[in-house]
Amino acid sequence: MLRYLARKLIIYLLTFIVAVTIDWAIPRFMPGNPIDALVSRIALMPDANAALTSYFMAAFNLDQPLWRQYLNFWSALFHGDLGRSIMLFPTPVTTLIGRALPYTLGLLLPSILLSWYVGNMVGALAARRKLLDNSVLPLGYLLTATPYMWLGILLAWVLGSTLGWFPLAFGYDQSLKAEWSWRFIGSLLYHWVLPFASLFMVALGGWAIGMRNMIIYELESDYANYLMALGAPQRLVRKYAFRNAMLPQITGLALQLGAVVGGALVTEIVFSYPGLGWLVLSGIQNQDYFVIQGVFLFIIVGVLLANLIVDIVYVVVDPRTRVGLQGDAA
Amino acid sequence: MLAVSDLKIHYRTLAGSVKALDGVSFAVGDGEIMGLAGESGCGKSTLGKALIRLEERMMFVGGQVALDGERLPIADDRAMNPYRFRKVSIVPQYAMSALNPTRRIGRMIDELLAARGLKGSTLRPELERRLAILGLTPDVLGMYPIELSGGMKQRVVMVLSTLLDPSLLIADEVTSALDVASQKKVAGALVEFRDRGYVKSMIVVTHDLAILAQIADSILIMYAGKLAEKAPTRTIVEAPAHPYTRLLLGSLPEVGIRFEEKRLPGIKGRPPSLLSPPVGCRFRDRCPLAFGKCVEEPPFIEIAAGHQVACWKADAHAQG
Amino acid sequence: MTSTTGSAPASPATKTGRNEILYFALRNTKLLIGAFVFMVFLLGAIFGPMLATHEPLTFDAPPGLPPSAGYWFGTTLFGQDVFSQFVHGLRSSFIVGALGGITAAVIGMFVGFFAGYRGGIVDEVLNMLTNVVLVIPTFAVLLVVAAYLSVRGLGTEAMFIGLTSWPWAARAIRAQTFSLTSRDFVGMARLNGESTLRIIFGEIAPNMSSYLVMTFILLFGGAILTAATLDFIGLGPTDSISLGLMMNYSVMNAALQLGMWWWFVPPGLAITAIVGSLYVMNVGLDEVFNPKLRAL
Ligand SMILES: Nc1ncnc2c1ncn2[C@@H]1O[C@H](COP(=O)(O)OP(=O)(O)OP(=O)(O)O)[C@@H](O)[C@H]1O
Ligand code: SF4
Ligand SMILES: [Mg+2]
Numbered sequence: 001m002l003r004y005l006a007r008k009l010i011i012y013l014l015t016f017i018v019a020v021t022i023d024w025a026i027p028r029f030m031p032g033n034p035i036d037a038l039v040s041r042i043a044l045m046p047d048a049n050a051a052l053t054s055y056f057m058a059a060f061n062l063d064q065p066l067w068r069q070y071l072n073f074w075s076a077l078f079h080g081d082l083g084r085s086i087m088l089f090p091t092p093v094t095t096l097i098g099r100a101l102p103y104t105l106g107l108l109l110p111s112i113l114l115s116w117y118v119g120n121m122v123g124a125l126a127a128r129r130k131l132l133d134n135s136v137l138p139l140g141y142l143l144t145a146t147p148y149m150w151l152g153i154l155l156a157w158v159l160g161s162t163l164g165w166f167p168l169a170f171g172y173d174q175s176l177k178a179e180w181s182w183r184f185i186g187s188l189l190y191h192w193v194l195p196f197a198s199l200f201m202v203a204l205g206g207w208a209i210g211m212r213n214m215i216i217y218e219l220e221s222d223y224a225n226y227l228m229a230l231g232a233p234q235r236l237v238r239k240y241a242f243r244n245a246m247l248p249q250i251t252g253l254a255l256q257l258g259a260v261v262g263g264a265l266v267t268e269i270v271f272s273y274p275g276l277g278w279l280v281l282s283g284i285q286n287q288d289y290f291v292i293q294g295v296f297l298f299i300i301v302g303v304l305l306a307n308l309i310v311d312i313v314y315v316v317v318d319p320r321t322r323v324g325l326q327g328d329a330a
Numbered sequence: 331m332l333a334v335s336d337l338k339i340h341y342r343t344l345a346g347s348v349k350a351l352d353g354v355s356f357a358v359g360d361g362e363i364m365g366l367a368g369e370s371g372c373g374k375s376t377l378g379k380a381l382i383r384l385e386e387r388m389m390f391v392g393g394q395v396a397l398d399g400e401r402l403p404i405a406d407d408r409a410m411n412p413y414r415f416r417k418v419s420i421v422p423q424y425a426m427s428a429l430n431p432t433r434r435i436g437r438m439i440d441e442l443l444a445a446r447g448l449k450g451s452t453l454r455p456e457l458e459r460r461l462a463i464l465g466l467t468p469d470v471l472g473m474y475p476i477e478l479s480g481g482m483k484q485r486v487v488m489v490l491s492t493l494l495d496p497s498l499l500i501a502d503e504v505t506s507a508l509d510v511a512s513q514k515k516v517a518g519a520l521v522e523f524r525d526r527g528y529v530k531s532m533i534v535v536t537h538d539l540a541i542l543a544q545i546a547d548s549i550l551i552m553y554a555g556k557l558a559e560k561a562p563t564r565t566i567v568e569a570p571a572h573p574y575t576r577l578l579l580g581s582l583p584e585v586g587i588r589f590e591e592k593r594l595p596g597i598k599g600r601p602p603s604l605l606s607p608p609v610g611c612r613f614r615d616r617c618p619l620a621f622g623k624c625v626e627e628p629p630f631i632e633i634a635a636g637h638q639v640a641c642w643k644a645d646a647h648a649q650g
Numbered sequence: 651m652t653s654t655t656g657s658a659p660a661s662p663a664t665k666t667g668r669n670e671i672l673y674f675a676l677r678n679t680k681l682l683i684g685a686f687v688f689m690v691f692l693l694g695a696i697f698g699p700m701l702a703t704h705e706p707l708t709f710d711a712p713p714g715l716p717p718s719a720g721y722w723f724g725t726t727l728f729g730q731d732v733f734s735q736f737v738h739g740l741r742s743s744f745i746v747g748a749l750g751g752i753t754a755a756v757i758g759m760f761v762g763f764f765a766g767y768r769g770g771i772v773d774e775v776l777n778m779l780t781n782v783v784l785v786i787p788t789f790a791v792l793l794v795v796a797a798y799l800s801v802r803g804l805g806t807e808a809m810f811i812g813l814t815s816w817p818w819a820a821r822a823i824r825a826q827t828f829s830l831t832s833r834d835f836v837g838m839a840r841l842n843g844e845s846t847l848r849i850i851f852g853e854i855a856p857n858m859s860s861y862l863v864m865t866f867i868l869l870f871g872g873a874i875l876t877a878a879t880l881d882f883i884g885l886g887p888t889d890s891i892s893l894g895l896m897m898n899y900s901v902m903n904a905a906l907q908l909g910m911w912w913w914f915v916p917p918g919l920a921i922t923a924i925v926g927s928l929y930v931m932n933v934g935l936d937e938v939f940n941p942k943l944r945a946l
């Protein structure tokens with residue numbers, strides 16, 4: 001068990017190092033020398049003041065040897081310094097991320113957990129009832145094939161623009177002051193519904209199909225056959241099948257995280273929702289590379305941490321990892 | 331006492347029905363261990379499964395099965411359920427993976443017993459006693475299947491399958507995945523369980539004729555969905571009457587070597603397709619003794635006491 | 651995603667085997683429906699641009715027109731022909747899907763074959779690499795990479811998508827290779843002293859060809875989806891139009907508020923249909939290749 005977790009930890013550590021290195025290397029080694037291009041462009045911009053230009057030079061430590069630049073990068077990272085935003089100079093990127101994060105988490109966590117739970121239930125039911133299966137399966141494939149942003153666009157168009165039931169944009173009513181009042185909270189929830197629903201639905205399809213297939217696979221497995229040959233009732237066999245089918249779905253949760261985060265980013269863009277996705281979009285539109293890189297690192301850390309949590313949960317629920325004879329379960 | 335008459339089981343496939351069991355009749359007496367042998371794909375497992383639980387694609391076409399004078403409703407999954415485990419039981423071909431990997435073995439057994447309306451705690455002492463007979467400590471009940479070796483799992487499955495003293499036990503390839511030492515133990519255990527009266531009759535499916543020679547009272551040879559020959563073990567080994575049996579034995583350097591895989595070196599050709607099996611004797615294409623009459627199907631008849639054969643030339647052989 | 655890839659057992663490809671597969675393939679409704687939808691869009695991507703009467707990116711039409719005889723899919727807020735954008739975008743999607751899918755398949759096969767066949771330290775190292783790329787949120791990586799590329803073409807986009815999306819395929823192929831390596835015919839080839847490459851491409855790959863086809867199909871669909879997402883965030887090709895860019899332009903320019911559905915419905919619908927048809931085809935293929943699923 002400890003070996004299992006240790007192996008995972010090593011992988012995550014390695015992943016983190018690789019990710020940080022990529023983050024450091026891309027602006028420096030990309031063809032076309034993006035940093036030079038940027039520096040000269042900023043210097044030419046009429047509203048770019050000298051402070052911005054010199055900050056830019058200093059941030060990249062361009063006057064120092066590469067290995068020093070690399071070490072500085074790490075050291076800044078450990079001090080929680082992700083640089084300063086260019087578009088909102090001199091606001092630190094961490095501040096911007098901190099502002100956007102609650103919105104993204106508020107979308108992500110409920111939609112991931114709920115879609116996982118509901119999807120598994122629907123999939124398990126579908127594996128049992130032919131009639132339900134015939135509708136769940138095509139619908140599930142349709143949903144997983146849908147780009148996140150498109151479902152968001154459709155919901156916004158039909159429920160927001162055409163029917164006018166829900167607001168089309170923003171995290172809360174812009175005429176309200178951001179404070180902890182009931183009106184404000186209500187407005188937050190009201191604006192949250194559509195982006196949440198579209199994220200939830202796209203993710204739901206995949207879980208439902210995965211669970212259905214896993215249960216059918218489990219029901220054909222040897223232990224299920226043996227139990228049925230010994231006259232065990234369906235109830236018991238299904239109970240085992242469901243439990244065992246859940247296990248790969250837990251690891252699946254970790255594997256899908258990255259994709260769902262991507263989905264959340266674009267969904268936010270559709271709804272002008274003030275989370276990380278919106279931040280990234282403005283970063284891209286304003287060529288604010290510190291923001292983009294900051295969000296990148298932030299997502300990496302978040303996904304790795306989430307993976308670690310999933311692993312710990314997995315060790316608790318799957319005895320095979322605890323015995324230590326575990327093969328390749330992840 | 332098991333009596334099977336004219337049992338027909340087909341597999342439904344898109345290409346048509348695979349006639350895996352095409353009218354087989356035989357009996358297994360009380361206290362008898364009957365070995366069941368034949369090339370891969372001849373229908374041994376199908377026969378074994380048919381007696382306890384038809385899989386989804388298995389179609390009951392006809393025939394009757396009676397156990398201890400009572401007719402078994404093998405075609406009716408629900409009606410069959412009360413007989414399973416209590417009257418008929420199986421040690422499946424896949425015993426290595428027959429236990430739920432995520433449950434402790436003891437708990438799984440308790441849950442199974444409870445689901446059958448029995449109390450795990452009352453049966454626990456007997457369970458532990460029988461595990462001990464096979465050299466397993468009660469500790470295994472607190473373990474997960476992955477913590478046991480293959481042979482240990484096999485033995486646990488054997489004890490569990492026979493816990494309710496069934497009249498009939500089907501043991502499908504119980505030794506083939508084991509090392510020689512474990513094979514001996516498991517084979518010995520089968521006899522031991524019969525001797526102690528835990529099981530009345532047994533059908534032991536295997537490719538390993540050596541094991542059969544040691545433990546079986548009689549041997550039934552199948553070929554392409556039909557019975558070829560049934561006789562007491564000694565008769566099969568020393569005076570087989572069916573050309574197929576002779577080739578099966580003759581193709582082995584000596585009794586005791588396993589035949590397996592698709593082709594037997596001594597017998598040319600392959601068994602016929604069971605999708606549309608040929609009329610007449612199914613062994614005709616490969617039989618060195620085939621003659622004109624073999625286009626008709628030979629009946630499975632008794633040529634001596636307890637010795638049945640399906641071959642037009644069987645009598646001549648038995649004498650020669 | 652792995653659970654959608656099937657479990658077709660590898661069996662030596664024989665002539666009768668091929669006929670049989672064709673027989674079942676032509677009778678599998680999932681495969682036929684999926685292939686039909688896919689072909690419709692593929693033909694649209696190939697021939698559509700020839701039918702288009704306008705250039706995709708020129709502003710030569712009246713702005714904001716709903717679909718009409720002159721502009722089949724209507725026009726954008728700036729007076730571009732949506733139909734023309736759509737068919738050119740389709741083409742981009744297929745190109746990215748194919749190139750990205752091939753890149754990922756090649757890497758996945760290389761890593762999977764060698765890790766599974768060689769085992770030992772090669773396996774350890776490749777496995778570590780696979781795991782690292784697997785847990786990195788690839789979308790985030792693509793984000794930084796694309797952001798720093800000032801000129802982006804379809805090819806670069808496809809290549810980066812391929813470079814980040816191979817791990818699950820490598821894993822699946824590794825597992826299959828692993829089980830094949832222990833089979834007789836591979837052992838024979840090994841004893842005969844054939845080279846690793848010959849054994850992999852002569853013995854192992856042909857025996858899991860059905861599996862490789864299905865893996866490629868999923869990678870293809872995945873690449874299309876990822877590309878659409880990147881494009882939508884504004885990191886798509888800078889020199890051409892794509893379905894994701896169409897959605898981006900429409901949302902950025904208030905098509906939602908203005909109810910200009912003809913601008914954003916076709917691109918999303920096309921992506922959903924193409925990717926969905928690929929998934930459904932994959933399920934059908936699994937049934938065709940896997941006798942266990944094939945029987946009633
Ligand atoms: N699920 C199935 N669908 C279709 N045909 C099947 C199925 N299972 C078995 N068969 C066919 O039925 C025949 C008998 O199979 P069976 O498993 O009983 O053989 P067996 O004698 O047990 O072989 P082995 O020694 O390999 O275990 C074979 O020809 C096989 O191809
Ligand atoms: S009946 Fe004829 S073909 Fe069949 S085994 Fe006897 S001799 Fe051979
Ligand atoms: Mg068998």
